[in-house]
Amino acid sequence: MHKKTGTILAAATAAALTGGLLVAAAGPVAAAPGTDGDFDGDGHDDLVVGAPGEDLDGIKDAGMVSVIHGFEGGLSETGTQALEQGTPGVPGNSEENDGFGGEVLLSDVTGDGRADLTVGVPWENSANGYAVVFESDGSRIGTAGRGIGLTDAGLSSEGYPLFGFHVNG
Numbered sequence: 255m256h257k258k259t260g261t262i263l264a265a266a267t268a269a270a271l272t273g274g275l276l277v278a279a280a281g282p283v284a285a286a287p288g289t290d291g292d293f294d295g296d297g298h299d300d301l302v303v304g305a306p307g308e309d310l311d312g313i314k315d316a317g318m319v320s321v322i323h324g325f326e327g328g329l330s331e332t333g334t335q336a337l338e339q340g341t342p343g344v345p346g347n348s349e350e351n352d353g354f355g356g357e358v359l360l361s362d363v364t365g366d367g368r369a370d371l372t373v374g375v376p377w378e379n380s381a382n383g384y385a386v387v388f389e390s391d392g393s394r395i396g397t398a399g400r401g402i403g404l405t406d407a408g409l410s411s412e413g414y415p416l417f418g419f420h421v422n423g
């Protein structure tokens with residue numbers, strides 16, 4: 255009986271050790287690409303900042319988003335992208351009080367190891383709200399966004415839903 259228990263314990267310990275080794279081996283791989291926040295795959299987290307109250311060509315509070323590359327020394331202005339609904343490829347139009355960029359999220363929705371960008375436009379169409387997903391092309395965030403609206407999400411427009419006010423993933 256004792257021997258059997260010992261065997262089980264030994265097996266459990268071996269499993270734990272193996273698990274530990276596997277975790278240790280996977281650790282650097284998971285950490286190196288910066289995973290969630292790295293859209294260009296250089297191993298450094300990149301940054302996305304929303305400015306939902308930005309006025310664009312006299313359009314009050316249309317909103318825009320800045321996409322900033324991270325590098326070894328921090329953040330770089332080089333290659334910074336500006337996205338708004340007037341940018342070619344971005345669905346919709348810049349309109350007053352859209353609040354494009356009211357929420358931003360970098361997450362790898364395509365599963366290719368490069369972070370993609372989701373932008374919330376919570377006041378789009380009289381506060382119905384809207385979200386746009388921009389996929390990383392491997393080195394930058396592509397401007398051909400895919401819009402997600404209330405209908406796509408199966409929601410009604412009753413009572414100012416503010417779709418896109420909060421985004422997580």
Ligand SMILES: [Ca+2]
Nearest residue numbers: 292294296298
């Ligand atoms: Ca990066």
Ligand SMILES: [Ca+2]
Nearest residue numbers: 307308309315
């Ligand atoms: Ca403003």
Ligand SMILES: [Ca+2]
Nearest residue numbers: 346347349352
């Ligand atoms: Ca709009």
Ligand SMILES: [Ca+2]
Nearest residue numbers: 362364366368
């Ligand atoms: Ca991706």
